[in-house]
Amino acid sequence: MNMAAKLKAWNFQVLMLVQAMLGAVTPNFRMVVLSREGDIWVIRFYLEKNIEDDICEIEDIICQYTAYQDSDLKCKSEILVGHEALPRLSEADRVVYRRKE
Template sequence: MSLDLSLEEWNFQVVILVQALVGAISENFRMVALCYNEPDWILSFYLEKYVDEDLEEIEDIVCQYTAYQDATLKCKHEVIIGAQGLPAFSDVGRVVYRRRE
């Protein structure tokens, strides 16, 4: 995670991701995190099970998230599926959503 980013830059990206998540989270979502690994913003989605509908929803979330950005934003996403322990907050950048487990 880059320390070169301002709090304003981080907060902007978090707000945009939260807006993209509205109405998209199902009970299968365990956690959604945002990390910056220069030059990319990385969206991490943790799902309990492989569900096609949720994977399609993630594609929509990423599309909506990038639509709010300027053309220079570099963004990647990853999907982690399983019931293994979730990483610690400090290991994933900013946790935007985490269900109670």
């Protein structure tokens, strides 16, 4: 895949994640990061507290995000809860949302 095609794929995935997140982010969300590990798209949700309503929102976000895709999309999500400092990210990661802290 050439560089332009890679950039187009990244931009499409970021846009689809942003669309899926509209109206779902609460003050408990600290950061949402999109990464790629091989051929798998990884979405990491950083929450301050383990709140069941937010876990349900994340499930809805993932459902909506995958609905925007064609059937061969490989993705997974991770939920990380805590007050620790947010991690430094590699240049390959895209921060899709980050609250002011």
